[in-house]
Amino acid sequence: MNNFQGFSKDSIKFYEDLTNNNSKEWFADHKSDYEEFVMKPARSFVIDLGERLQAISPEIQAIPKTDKSIFRIYRDIRFTPDKRPFKTHLGILFWEGHRKKLECPGFYLQIDKDKIFIGSGLYMFPTDIRDNFRNAVADEKKGDGLRKIIDKLQKQNFQLGGRHYKKVPRGFDKDHKNAEFLLYNGFWAGKEFPIVEEFYSEDFIDWCFEHFLKMFDLHKWMLGII
Secondary structure, eight states: OOOOOOOOHHHHHHHHHHHHOOSHHHHHHTHHHHIIIIIHHHHHHHHHHHHHHHHHOTTOBOOOSBTTTBOOSBOOOTTOSOOOOBOSSEEEEEEOSSSOGGGSOEEEEEEOSSEEEEEEEESSOOHHHHHHHHHHHHSHHHHHHHHHHHHHHHHTTOEEEEEOOSSOOTTSOTTSTTGGGGGEEEEEEEEEEEOOGGGGSTHHHHHHHHHHHHTHHHHHHHHTTO
């Protein structure tokens, strides 16, 4: 039996209210709402969608806990002038690989008060993976494989993220047919949506899985460089 029955209007309302009341005092008074309307369905979501993803890639990690598949709501404010204590979105990650979670490619879902973002890839490269990525991009076979994957995704209106550098790194041909990819220090594809009707029912599992499936070739390619 499917455990996940959808998020609710109260899930969205929690983030609407948090956006307008981003303080420790407000959160303390509404922590039970966070548990009931955000964390409870999020845990069920991770379990059920994790099972779907593991059916096509058995090593994918889907752990329904904070700081595992569910990102913590608390912001790290140590090194930023923005001292708001809480994130105003829910982040969920299904990752795969032998490295630390954020050093592995995976499938990401983010839910804000008025939109959904869904993506796949690796947000920021550790130095060794960045070097592996560059070498793969410059490789005839691997580079062409990535180009075909990206062309297909862009035709489906997925956007690329992770571009950072202004110049092609030393040691690589600035006129290479895939030179644009050498400007990235992370590499992911994603698409943003308004809150869809499926969000409020168990059909959200199918909706997310179908979109992750469109990015599955990118995920497998990225696995090859870690």
